[in-house]
Amino acid sequence: MADKVSHDIIEKWLKAWSLSREISPPERYQSGFKVNVGEENQKVRYVFPELNDDYIELSKLIDESWIYLKVCASPDSVKNVVPQRWEIQPAGYMMSCFGPMNSLDNYYLPEGYQLEYEKYNSTSVVKIMTDKSEQASIGRVVIVDDLAVYDRIITEANHRRKGLAAFLMKELEKIALSNTISNNFLVATEQGKMLYESMGWELYSPYTSIVIPPNTIV
Structure with missing residues (x-):
């Protein structure tokens, strides 16, 4: 911290x-x-x-x-x-992660899901959708100067415990890295904190x- x-x-x-x-x-x-x-x-x-x-x-x-x-x-x-x-x-x-998140080795997109991307102003949106066009998980990354801010990371209740949030975070990180940004920041809930810590994030405050x-x- x-x-x-x-x-x-x-x-x-x-x-x-x-x-x-x-x-x-x-x-x-x-x-x-x-x-x-x-x-x-x-x-x-x-x-x-x-x-x-x-x-x-x-x-x-x-x-x-x-x-x-x-x-x-x-x-x-x-x-x-x-x-x-x-x-x-x-x-x-x-929480902060000033450097790359943990390796993608254990993260994969389960069968039946696919990625969708959107962008507005400096906000990039990644969605994980089912093959029935149902939104399973969504998150955003916003680039401000030298900082990548991850925001509104949500996985729907009936799609949890499948590794979707971790996969989503790595996809968002790819966007930050494509902008040569490796300083990452977010605000987590009690539930989300455990996930981010497992990916190498640390408590900032x-x-x-x-x-x-x-x-x-x-």
Whole structure:
């Protein structure tokens, strides 16, 4: 895990996150960033590379639902410094792989599946489809400067435990390598973290999100 989270890497990751979703790029906000997401259940997100006074003061000012505060810190450290109206979300993990992922030797595309590719702005999409045109797995890689950001890696429940996600990641990596990029970054869930670790990824930083649920008494 990095001794100190790089402000530059977080900014590149957040730019990629925004490009992947085709929304406005992040804006600087004090020592962090602000993204106007514009979704019903996520109006705005603020992201801070560290737990500091800017983050804590903002948590005291906001009393509106569906505005997310995100920070590179553990859930316990966040819980102790923000007002009780905030709800801690499931743990996230910023992960990096600054170099090639583990070998493809054990990864293969099972019979009955095929690959499809799409691209928009600087986002490349890889899909694994069944021979009945059903989407089994999908993921994106976005190139921002010298960083390849992997985003929205999803395998449908009835297609899991077949190695599809690992194969998908290696296909996405090929796109990054074709752009001479070998610095890889993503945010994982608890479930995804195990897969990425098996492929040579390492924990970069814990990543905690909080939000005020609707109808919360302030």
